[in-house]
Amino acid sequence: MVDQDTPPRRARLASTGARAAVETVFGEQPRGDKVSGLVFRSLMMLALAMALVMLVSLIIYSAWRGWGRLDLDMITEKPSRIRPERAGYGPALLGSLYMILGVIVLVVPIGVGAAVYLEEYAKRDRWYNRLIELNIQNLAGVPSIVFGILGLAFIARGPIGLGLVVATGSITLTLLVLPTVIIAAREAIRAVPPSIREGSLALGATQWQTISRQVLPAAAPGILTGVILAVARAMGEAAPLLLVGAAGFTPFLPLLFDGQYSALPVQIYRNAVEPREEFQTLAFAGVILMLVVLLAMNSFAVWLRNRYERRW
């Protein structure tokens, strides 16, 4: 395993050496350049500080307002109207988990399949392939509420007609994150050096054997990272789910194809707009729960990348 720190450290060494050499040959850099360098550097630090301060204040404020409800009941209990001090996110958390698992099951084969086609099979000069590429790029920027309307019209009602159930939410979120997954998977596949493919083909492997035994395993960490980040985004979405039936009050465990369901962000929103103090405290506690779940997913993605990434 290669030391992860080596390339940045090498780069830093190289730039320090180059700067020293320039200074000995041409004398010190003009004062103006130094000042503008310093200004630029502090602006960048300020940008970083802004982002960090926002995040930290969000966490501190939510933890402070939600402190009273950061307990086990919050995770295990059902939503409650008549016992607000013991209401929780149980069914909503499970609803979100169901949906996310559905998204993974659907988005991995479809997203990776599309990426493999576009990278390994598609001829770039055909107009329809370029059209597909353009559309995928565009779809990645479409607001999530539009996917909610699509889900309501075509999946909950209309031709598929699944009704307002967990599976509908899953499919809607899959459509929402599919472009992101395709783009990430394409990047990962493109990062596999051509020499690997050429070597495999030269040894007599078919194109399919090359893709399934060389390219995909080598690209897998990158693909998985993309999938997890996309799924984390899907997990945080409330807008499209409001349209495809996620309800605010479901005091029972959800089923995939029958009955109402809820999701964590939707439940947080519903609690936040309640008049009673107990529900608002619970909403802030929910924000912390949500952040913990998302942080865990993102950390898993980072761990996967660091653990299995290969360099050529």
Place this chain on the structure above:
Amino acid sequence: MRNWRAKAVAALAVPVLGVTACGQAGSGGGLAIKVDGSSTVGPLTQAAAELFSDENPDMRVGVATSGTGGGFEKFCNGEIDIVDASRTITDEEAKMCRASGVTYRELQVANDAITVLVNKDNPVDCLTVDQLRQIWAPGSTVSNWNQVDGVRFSAELTLYGPGTDSGTFEFFAEEINGDKEEQRADYQDIGEDDNTGIAGVMEDEGAMFYVGYEYYAANKDKVKALKIDGGDGCVGPTPEAVQSGEYQPLSRPLYIYPSRESMKKQHVEDFVDYFVDNSAEIARLAGYIPMTDEQTAKTKQALRG
């Protein structure tokens, strides 16, 4: 590589199996009842669902809150069993239901009062309907309390109100301005987030906000409710005044509309019966004003009819 793939599969499989196991343990083929509609009536049905499920653990009563209009749309489409409604069904919605063969009963379950809230330091205690109309009429330019006839208090007027697709908006506009779509447009539209309006009134001496009784009841120590003079003197939004019909014109009944088709199913019928029989207790738990004996009798009659 093989090793890596095995690990990845294992990492994904554990939560899948875990969740499947939980799901099977909890569901046990329960009986679903789907409710959607007004976010004002929602808390009542939620309290009813909770009490009912305590006694019948197999029941799966879910309550969504996409608004009265959104509820009726799904209802007439046959997607839900019961609509929560903060107003009666419109002719257009009735036509939609008829077209798809959905029939229903109209059952009042509680009373609500639209309360007009102001800051605790505001010396004004009572406004007539005419004064309210001066403030809220479409095109009104009143921007200070002292521009309202007969008010001597001087403070800049900040208006908070719900979004135009809210049943509360329609009701207030109808009663005060005489048309459910007409109200001045330059107010702070808080959408469905009524807590924003409460916070606004708490912080601003000249603010005014109208909202359902539940929000006033939960914030009595933070804001003041104005008495309303509907022609027979000033009356505050107390449960007694609402039940006796004296708090006019801003009292309104709250309804549920169960579909007759769904009520042929035993568990839906049981739930509706339970809701009606225990409406007073349910209203109290949810923070609403219960029905009078007369209203209860009328609802029971509508249930049998």
